Amino acid sequence: MPILKVESGPFSGRAYEFDRTVVVGRDDQADLPLGHQTVSRQHAMLRWASRQCYIVDLDSANGTFVNGRRIAKPTALADGDLVVLGTIRVRFGTGEAPREPSGDRTTIAWTDRGVSAAETRAFPAYGSSILAPAPPSEPASVEALARQLSFQEEFARMSCRRFDEPALLEFLVKGCFALLPAARRVSILLANDDATRMLPAATRSREGPVPEIRLSRTLIQHVVDQREAMLVDSEDSDAQSILCVPIVFDDRTLGVIHADAGSTAERFCETDLAMLVRAAGPVGLALAYTRLHAQEVEQEVLAHDMAIATKVQQQFLPQRMPSLDGYTFDVDFDPAAGVGGDFYDVLQLAPDVWCLGVGDVCGKGVSAALFAAKVGSDLRYQAIGETEPAAILQRVNRVICAGGQEDMFVTAVLATLHVSEGRLLVSSAGHPWPIVRRATGQTAGIAGTSDAPLGVSPDTVFHQREYVLSPGEIAVFFTDGLTEALDASGELFGEERLENAISASDGTPRHVVEVVRSCLDGFVGQAPQSDDRTLLCLRYDGGRKKPATPPAPAEPDSR
Numbered sequence: 001m002p003i004l005k006v007e008s009g010p011f012s013g014r015a016y017e018f019d020r021t022v023v024v025g026r027d028d029q030a031d032l033p034l035g036h037q038t039v040s041r042q043h044a045m046l047r048w049a050s051r052q053c054y055i056v057d058l059d060s061a062n063g064t065f066v067n068g069r070r071i072a073k074p075t076a077l078a079d080g081d082l083v084v085l086g087t088i089r090v091r092f093g094t095g096e097a098p099r100e101p102s103g104d105r106t107t108i109a110w111t112d113r114g115v116s117a118a119e120t121r122a123f124p125a126y127g128s129s130i131l132a133p134a135p136p137s138e139p140a141s142v143e144a145l146a147r148q149l150s151f152q153e154e155f156a157r158m159s160c161r162r163f164d165e166p167a168l169l170e171f172l173v174k175g176c177f178a179l180l181p182a183a184r185r186v187s188i189l190l191a192n193d194d195a196t197r198m199l200p201a202a203t204r205s206r207e208g209p210v211p212e213i214r215l216s217r218t219l220i221q222h223v224v225d226q227r228e229a230m231l232v233d234s235e236d237s238d239a240q241s242i243l244c245v246p247i248v249f250d251d252r253t254l255g256v257i258h259a260d261a262g263s264t265a266e267r268f269c270e271t272d273l274a275m276l277v278r279a280a281g282p283v284g285l286a287l288a289y290t291r292l293h294a295q296e297v298e299q300e301v302l303a304h305d306m307a308i309a310t311k312v313q314q315q316f317l318p319q320r321m322p323s324l325d326g327y328t329f330d331v332d333f334d335p336a337a338g339v340g341g342d343f344y345d346v347l348q349l350a351p352d353v354w355c356l357g358v359g360d361v362c363g364k365g366v367s368a369a370l371f372a373a374k375v376g377s378d379l380r381y382q383a384i385g386e387t388e389p390a391a392i393l394q395r396v397n398r399v400i401c402a403g404g405q406e407d408m409f410v411t412a413v414l415a416t417l418h419v420s421e422g423r424l425l426v427s428s429a430g431h432p433w434p435i436v437r438r439a440t441g442q443t444a445g446i447a448g449t450s451d452a453p454l455g456v457s458p459d460t461v462f463h464q465r466e467y468v469l470s471p472g473e474i475a476v477f478f479t480d481g482l483t484e485a486l487d488a489s490g491e492l493f494g495e496e497r498l499e500n501a502i503s504a505s506d507g508t509p510r511h512v513v514e515v516v517r518s519c520l521d522g523f524v525g526q527a528p529q530s531d532d533r534t535l536l537c538l539r540y541d542g543g544r545k546k547p548a549t550p551p552a553p554a555e556p557d558s559r
Contacts, residue, residue, distance in 0.1 A: 023044070065085075187259075240260070340368055359413075360481070389416050393454065417538070424468070432478060437512070497519065
């Protein structure tokens with residue numbers, strides 16, 4: 001792991017270890033603070049990738065020097081290099097011995113044996129979706145869901161901290177064995193540079209390395225071309241029970257995951273297929289980001305990395321707002337640095353129930369964006385089977401606390417919308433409550449108990465508040481990047497100005513977004529944006545008829 005040892009200044013003698021992109025600067029807002037006036041607030045960035053560290057000067061006032069020479073572009077650091085930031089000397093070092101590339105020496109014995117429709121079940125792959133729907137005929141068991149959740153947690157934790165393709169593939173193979181008890185052999189095949197062939201990248205059996213595997217060229221080609229995950233269930237000696245799932249990102253198939261049971265005594269089922277499809281979604285994202293990360297390191301690191309991270313972050317956000325009779329949505333998502341720790345989501349929980357909300361991860365930049373993506377995925381997974389926001393937050397909170405991220409916490413406000421009634425149930429985890437704009441233009445807050453942020457304590461109990469929307473009302477969800485925006489003199493924009501801007505709109509979500517942004521821009525002027533900003537608006541127009549239903553039983557106790 002790389003180490004930066006401070007040799008002068010107020011923090012002389014201190015050593016910082018890091019295994020991700022970090023910013024070195026003057027004060028405590030930096031990832032690695034140096035506490036000296038000759039160091040700029042954000043002086044330099046250190047990037048650790050593929051066992052190589054690069055340093056980039058961030059337009060600092062007094063410059064960054066490596067071994068006595070001022071740098072003007074990304075510069076590779078070697079063990080023992082002296083770095084001077086302003087007048088502070090730091091020594092770069094690493095205790096990590098160089099590793100030989102592991103590779104995968106497994107050879108493929110291709111067969112042209114096809115598979116008949118009678119012995120296969122196809123399942124569309126959903127690319128980056130964490131929530132590929134499970135086949136309806138086989139509901140997942142509690143044990144299967146636990147394995148799925150464990151895999152996602154471990155994978156998210158590893159992929160947020162390491163951009164190393166061999167390590168990612170090694171984890172994926174081991175994770176597949178834990179995810180699929182029937183699996184006896186797992187192979188990862190990746191497309192070559194021009195996507196004309198699939199090459200073995202990682203293959204293992206439960207006993208260890210595998211020198212040769214037999215694969216059906218017809219099956220692999222079908223999975224790649226059609227982007228369909230396949231379950232093959234045959235008595236043939238070459239294909240007893242097989243899962244084959246594409247690894248997809250954007251419009252590209254990056255590879256496939258191939259698992260076989262290895263004996264007629266153990267078979268895969270449709271639940272196994274669904275779980276492997278869900279696992280392959282984040283793998284595609286992580287693999288694509290890892291490759292882009294490695295390609296861009298030696299170029300204009302900061303600008304290119306922000307563009308890549310922005311694209312990856314967008315994959316975890318809703319691609320469009322839902323179209324619901326009687327409702328209108330709009331959103332404004334504005335990270336401070338291209339990517340950030342804000343997130344929002346709108347998803348369907350039941351035929352008449354939708355979930356919406358916003359959240360804010362502590363910190364900003366790439367590390368906050370990656371953690372926000374993880375939390376967003378956790379939220380979607382934990383929302384399955386629930387229709388009350390307090391219960392969803394409870395689930396997500398326990399998952400985050402179990403992940404051991406002691407330096408990360410999340411504020412969020414979550415609501416479930418009962419569409420036919422215009423009824424909102426709202427719960428807050430240390431986050432500002434929504435503001436309602438009434439049809440008259442007046443504003444009011446949905447006030448309630450604001451419980452502790454997510455990730456603070458697994459024992460936090462979350463409360464919720466009910467609010468029934470009237471026709472013409474808009475519920476506005478926001479992050480504190482709006483209310484805590486600063487002008488040049490350091491004055492806060494504040495909630496009062498936010499409410500005034502909402503009130504001044506014409507009552508449509510689009511105009512609320514436009515007026516708030518205009519008022520905010522006019523207030524902050526040329527002051528730099530210091531935090532991410534998210535605004536999510538929901539308008540109830542009324543007029544939606546309730547579906548015909550038999551008389552309802554007694555209402556359950558509300559929480």
